[in-house]
Amino acid sequence: xxxxxxxxxxxxxxxxxxxxxxxxxxxxxxxxxxxxxxxxxxxxxxxxxxxxxxxxxxxxxxxxxxxxxxxxxxxxxxxxxxxxxxxxxxxxxxxxxxxxxxxxxxxxxxxxxxxxxxxxxxxxxxxxxxxxxxxxxxxxxxxxxxxxxxxxxxxxxxxxxxxxxxxxxxxxxxxxxxxxxxxxxxxxxxxxxxxxxxxxxxxxxxxxxxxxxxxxxxxxxxxxxxxxxxxxxxxxxxxxxxxxxxxxxxxxxxxxxxxxxxxxxxxxxxxxxxxxxxxxxxxxxxxxxxxxxxxxxxxxxxxxxxxxxxxxxxxxxxxxxxxxxxxxxxxxxxxxxxxxxxxxxxxxxxxxxxxxxxxxxxxxxxxxxxxxxxxxxxxxxxxxxxxxxxxxxxxxxxxxxxxxxxxxxxxxxxxxxxxxxxxxxxxxxxxxxxxxxxxxxxx
Numbered sequence: 001x002x003x004x005x006x007x008x009x010x011x012x013x014x015x016x017x018x019x020x021x022x023x024x025x026x027x028x029x030x031x032x033x034x035x036x037x038x039x040x041x042x043x044x045x046x047x048x049x050x051x052x053x054x055x056x057x058x059x060x061x062x063x064x065x066x067x068x069x070x071x072x073x074x075x076x077x078x079x080x081x082x083x084x085x086x087x088x089x090x091x092x093x094x095x096x097x098x099x100x101x102x103x104x105x106x107x108x109x110x111x112x113x114x115x116x117x118x119x120x121x122x123x124x125x126x127x128x129x130x131x132x133x134x135x136x137x138x139x140x141x142x143x144x145x146x147x148x149x150x151x152x153x154x155x156x157x158x159x160x161x162x163x164x165x166x167x168x169x170x171x172x173x174x175x176x177x178x179x180x181x182x183x184x185x186x187x188x189x190x191x192x193x194x195x196x197x198x199x200x201x202x203x204x205x206x207x208x209x210x211x212x213x214x215x216x217x218x219x220x221x222x223x224x225x226x227x228x229x230x231x232x233x234x235x236x237x238x239x240x241x242x243x244x245x246x247x248x249x250x251x252x253x254x255x256x257x258x259x260x261x262x263x264x265x266x267x268x269x270x271x272x273x274x275x276x277x278x279x280x281x282x283x284x285x286x287x288x289x290x291x292x293x294x295x296x297x298x299x300x301x302x303x304x305x306x307x308x309x310x311x312x313x314x315x316x317x318x319x320x321x322x323x324x325x326x327x328x329x330x331x332x333x334x335x336x337x338x339x340x341x342x343x344x345x346x347x348x349x350x351x352x353x354x355x356x357x358x359x360x361x362x363x364x365x366x367x368x369x370x371x372x373x374x375x376x377x378x379x380x381x382x383x384x385x386x387x388x389x390x391x392x393x394x395x396x397x398x399x400x401x402x403x404x405x406x407x408x409x410x411x412x413x414x415x416x417x418x419x420x421x422x423x424x425x426x427x428x429x430x431x432x433x434x435x436x437x438x439x440x441x442x443x
Contacts, residue, residue, distance in 0.1 A: 108359065
């Protein structure tokens with residue numbers, strides 16, 4: 001045990017630093033009270049801890065992703081209503097994310113320096129610190145997502161039954177934490193199969209089928225519960241119809257905020273479809289109606305929808321991830337951290353191009369989750385699950401820049417120099433534009 005601790009003391013130090021930073025952040029992060037999401041989850045978890053049904057603050061027997069409220073309810077039931085323990089558990093989840101980033105980076109690159117830099121960046125990244133210190137789904141979800149991606153990479157290399165089961169279990173738990181993973185998992189299996197097929201590897205088909213079956217099994221209790229209550233097969237409700245309409249309407253801003261007049265317009269569209277007061281609709285009916293109206297708007301207003309998509313893409317990648325729009329110093333620190341992160345990531349992406357086979361699940365996740373938010377409504381915090389994946393490439397890029405020999409080998413290629421220069425220019429221009437918008441008071 002002593003030898004094990006000695007050989008891993010560097011990552012243990014990073015993990016301890018991560019935990020301390022997150023615990024210390026709890027009080028300042030809540031200087032202005034709870035977030036609206038926290039209030040909702042605390043309410044739901046309190047009911048569950050008291051033995052009540054899974055009911056949201058609107059009184060709905062909700063079909064939303066249930067895992068985080070249930071996890072929170074366990075801590076409330078065991079330790080009482082003092083929220084320090086739930087916050088501490090969230091910080092531990094955040095520390096687990098740091099360790100998983102180290103493990104995933106080590107597995108892909110096989111380079112300890114890259115893995116340590118990636119994990120340190122994950123430990124200190126402002127957005128990850130903030131959202132480990134609040135009672136929201138992000139950190140628990142990222143923990144399961146990274147576990148799933150780690151075993152997805154393993155499935156490409158040399159799949160085993162254990163790998164398939166862990167991949168499926170982690171993916172099922174991720175889907176039950178945030179429904180966005182529900183649509184991604186089948187695509188992830190296709191990416192694994194396609195990657196192996198390209199290399200002429202066979203024999204993983206049965207394991208991929210096992211993974212899909214286990215994933216369905218993990219989702220089945222909540223699916224059955226939803227069917228028994230609502231009479232509809234809903235594994236997990238994503239609220240995708242509501243989000244699609246929020247991001248695509250005449251009053252959309254690209255975010256969850258809507259300009260004045262949306263409520264009246266929404267009611268008019270409902271009336272056109274023979275529906276009365278939208279306030280009387282159930283969660284499921286409102287989501288279905290919203291999706292129908294949104295698709296109609298997208299089909300008839302492609303120009304405005306494209307404008308909103310570009311705006312959402314910019315917000316997704318560039319806007320800082322914080323819990324406050326008014327804390328300018330915090331936003332400045334977060335923006336600076338993200339700029340440095342992107343520059344290092346540019347080098348990492350160029351350096352990793354010859355090893356891109358292993359990166360297919362990682363890059364696939366980044367692309368698919370990004371496209372989802374461009375279509376739906378967008379918030380910068382929706383980028384948070386991708387941050388450890390960005391740190392993975394940042395770790396490789398930074399370790400190369402710090403190593404004279406490896407840096408020289410990378411820059412010896414004109415193609416690499418041009419690619420790094422072009423991608424870095426894109427990053428600089430994007431942040432320069434953000435600075436101009438800020439100075440003009442637009443953001």
